[in-house]
Amino acid sequence: MIYTVTFNPALDYVVWLDSLLPGRINRARREAVQYGGKGINVSTVLHNLGVDNVALGFLAGFTGRALEEGLREAGLRTDFIWLPQGLTRINVKVKGRDETEINGQGPAIGRRELLALQDKLDRLASGDFLILSGSVPDALSQDAYEQILARLEDRGIQFVVDAAGPLLRSTLPYHPFLIKPNRLELEELLGERLEDGDALHRGAARLRELGARNVLVSLAEKGSLLLDEAGGCRQLPAPRGTVRNSVGAGDAMVAGFLAGWLESGDYGYAQRLGTAAGSATAFTDGLATGKEILDLLRQL
Ligand SMILES: Nc1ncnc2c1ncn2[C@@H]1O[C@H](COP(=O)(O)OP(=O)(O)O)[C@@H](O)[C@H]1O
Numbered sequence: 001m002i003y004t005v006t007f008n009p010a011l012d013y014v015v016w017l018d019s020l021l022p023g024r025i026n027r028a029r030r031e032a033v034q035y036g037g038k039g040i041n042v043s044t045v046l047h048n049l050g051v052d053n054v055a056l057g058f059l060a061g062f063t064g065r066a067l068e069e070g071l072r073e074a075g076l077r078t079d080f081i082w083l084p085q086g087l088t089r090i091n092v093k094v095k096g097r098d099e100t101e102i103n104g105q106g107p108a109i110g111r112r113e114l115l116a117l118q119d120k121l122d123r124l125a126s127g128d129f130l131i132l133s134g135s136v137p138d139a140l141s142q143d144a145y146e147q148i149l150a151r152l153e154d155r156g157i158q159f160v161v162d163a164a165g166p167l168l169r170s171t172l173p174y175h176p177f178l179i180k181p182n183r184l185e186l187e188e189l190l191g192e193r194l195e196d197g198d199a200l201h202r203g204a205a206r207l208r209e210l211g212a213r214n215v216l217v218s219l220a221e222k223g224s225l226l227l228d229e230a231g232g233c234r235q236l237p238a239p240r241g242t243v244r245n246s247v248g249a250g251d252a253m254v255a256g257f258l259a260g261w262l263e264s265g266d267y268g269y270a271q272r273l274g275t276a277a278g279s280a281t282a283f284t285d286g287l288a289t290g291k292e293i294l295d296l297l298r299q300l
């Protein structure tokens with residue numbers, strides 16, 4: 001079975017403006033709510049591609065209830081832990097001339113709830129996939145993911161980690177099956193600007209040296225670079241199209257890659273399905289449907 005864990009789910013409130021004027025009243029042209037947070041987005045796109053999975057994580061308050069209900073209505077399997085206080089965050093994504101994001105802090109997660117998650121994860125079996133995606137609330141230590149991997153090490157579980165900074169770096173010695181930094185995240189991890197293709201390649205190779213098995217660097221409209229554990233190195237451009245809303249494109253790419261690899265065991269195909277899922281999500285209003293992804297895949 002595939003499990004995603006979202007420590008910090010979110011209702012993504014997306015507003016479209018002609019342009020964002022600081023210090024003024026800005027009136028939206030259009031608005032939408034997406035049921036998000038990185039792991040939840042991965043779960044949704046896996047589900048859209050027909051890959052059974054369970055979304056785990058922490059929810060709180062009325063926003064948490066709305067999120068859970070929305071996911072259930074979409075047919076997802078969920079098994080969330082409820083926090084006694086606080087609210088699942090609302091992340092604001094402003095689409096003006098530029099894209100501006102305000103991501104909330106999220107509710108505090110206590111020791112009791114962390115133990116409840118540990119309990120669920122202890123039941124994972126050999127062959128299962130565990131996807132740890134997104135930030136953790138500030139009050140939690142930045143080795144939260146490492147602690148999970150250390151506990152589950154040597155049990156035949158494959159890990160996917162999509163996070164930034166120390167949260168990601170500390171998991172590399174546990175040999176995650178896949179990590180998917182974007183260009184900025186890769187630069188931040190390595191502490192240097194990666195100006196051209198050679199520098200990106202060296203940066204991705206460094207993360208493989210540090211322990212990651214497959215490194216997929218997502219480059220938004222420029223596509224992606226994959227360094228795989230079979231020694232392959234593939235640069236794949238993204239298809240062209242009209243971007244409507246790219247929130248969740250990276251998560252869709254993770255889901256597409258995993259679905260593609262599970263279907264074929266072929267890294268080239270996994271990268272193509274990941275690209276189709278990411279770009280189809282950028283070209284549609286919410287997360288892409290299975291049909292939108294497969295239609296785009298045929299054009300790659
Ligand atoms: N403007 C775009 N045009 C075409 N494809 C895009 C665009 N933005 C994102 N994508 C697709 O989604 C993938 C992930 O996007 P990216 O922005 O790099 O990830 P993240 O959301 O994690 O920062 C890209 O590799 C690409 O396939």
Ligand SMILES: O=P(O)(O)OC[C@H]1O[C@](O)(COP(=O)(O)O)[C@@H](O)[C@@H]1O
Pocket residue numbers: 008010012036037038041091103133134135136246247248249250251252
């Ligand atoms: O665009 P991406 O990288 O796929 O992720 C989008 C998701 O990540 C978020 O921005 C949250 O990110 P963090 O967990 O890192 O704060 C969500 O609001 C959104 O659903």
